[in-house]
Each structure stands twice: as C-alpha cells, then as structure tokens.
Amino acid sequence: MSISEVSLPNGKTLFVDTSKLPTTEKQRTPNQNNALHQWLDECAEVMTEAGIEQTHFLEMLHERGVEMPFTKESLKVIFRYLMDKVYDKDSTSKASTTEYNAIQEGLAKLVAQKYGVALPSWPDRFRGDEA
Numbered sequence: 790m791s792i793s794e795v796s797l798p799n800g801k802t803l804f805v806d807t808s809k810l811p812t813t814e815k816q817r818t819p820n821q822n823n824a825l826h827q828w829l830d831e832c833a834e835v836m837t838e839a840g841i842e843q844t845h846f847l848e849m850l851h852e853r854g855v856e857m858p859f860t861k862e863s864l865k866v867i868f869r870y871l872m873d874k875v876y877d878k879d880s881t882s883k884a885s886t887t888e889y890n891a892i893q894e895g896l897a898k899l900v901a902q903k904y905g906v907a908l909p910s911w912p913d914r915f916r917g918d919e920a
Contacts, residue, residue, distance in 0.1 A: 798854050869893060 791808040817825075819842070846858065857863070865881070871892050873879045878888070890911065897908040 796848070796854065796856055866898070 791806065793805045793807045795803040795805060797803055810876060850857070869879070869881055872881060872888065875892065875895075876884070876888050878884060881889075895910050900906050900908055
C-alpha cells in the first residue's frame with residue numbers, strides 16, 4: 790500500500806492510497822524529458838533576467854498553500870549554491886577535502902539557530918557509516 794498525503798486549501802488533509810490508482814498511462818518519452826530540461830533551462834534564464842528570486846517565488850507558492858518538503862536533490866542544489874558563493878566552485882566535485890565540512894557545519898549551525906533542529910552529523914567511516 791502506498792499512501793500519499795495531500796494538503797487541501799481549506800486546511801484539511803486528504804490521504805490517498807495511490808497503489809490502487811489505475812496506471813494505464815505510458816511513461817514519458819525521452820524527447821519529452823529532453824524538452825522538459827530545455828524548457829527548465831529557458832525558464833531559469835528568463836526568470837533570472839527578470840529579477841525573480843527563488844526565495845520570493847517559493848514564498849509566493851507557500852502563500853498559495855503549496856508545500857515543498859526537502860529532498861536530497863533540493864538540498865544538493867542549496868549545497869552546490871553555497872559552494873559556488875563561498876568557494877567560487879560551481880560543482881561539488883571540485884571541492885577540496887575541507888570545503889564539504891565547512892559548508893555542512895555552516896548549514897547545520899544555521900538550521901539549529903533558526904529552527905532549533907539538529908541536523909545529522911557528517912557520515913564518518915570510524916562510526917560505521919558507509920560514506
């Protein structure tokens with residue numbers, strides 16, 4: 790069973806068993822996926838040139854009841870953005886051996902101070918983590 794939670798504009802929550810929904814639609818085509826990526830690139834350029842900031846856009850979505858939970862991918866975008874701003878490196882693959890820790894510590898400190906939430910510690914091979 791796969792349950793999805795949907796927040797409705799009236800403040801109520803709807804739970805849907807998505808495992809019982811029909812799956813008759815075909816998966817998107819590779820051309821559709823390429824078109825999506827091209828469109829997203831073009832939209833990003835237009836929105837940036839227009840001076841639309843992501844934070845304002847996300848606030849507008851939130852005001853309209855759109856909730857966006859964090860994902861590994863969304864956090865990596867933030868991590869990569871910070872790498873670029875702090876170290877002038879546009880990819881996490883270009884980081885030095887100390888830069889990951891500095892960004893991680895900064896993010897953890899910010900989240901703790903602003904939200905009172907302790908992020909997990911960095912994976913450590915001596916602690917038995919796989920990373």
